[in-house]
Amino acid sequence: MRLAYFFPMAVLLAAALSPAHGDQAADGRDLFVRRCGGCHALDTTKAGPALRGVFGRNAASLSGFEYSDGLRKARVVWDAQTLDRWLTDPEAVVPDTDMAFRLARPDERAAIIAYLKQLSATQGQR
16 A cells, blocks of 8 residues: 555656756757747847847846837736746736737746746856
8 A cells, every 4th residue: 555655756756856857948949949939039139039038137128129018118027937927928918019929838838938047047157
């Protein structure tokens, strides 16, 4: 009986500590290219602003990009929670935004956010 309880816990612990779990940011890089790269780049402005360093940045604060009125007026700091909400439904976070893209899958959002966070953490090391 105790073994039946221990086995599922061991499986969950092994999954949490597995190397694949640490690859979330690497998966996020690939997803960023495929899902976000049409409108965003890391270091240049495209249809959307450059996103290197976005994690921890105030919304609409990057010079050289023409943000929507709604985003300029918003008091949003991009962190894991706000980015997740934004990627789920931008209009719910900031009405009158120009971004219409939505990313329905929570695992994809989490991976992209992990990638953007990693980039922001290493930005000063480039």
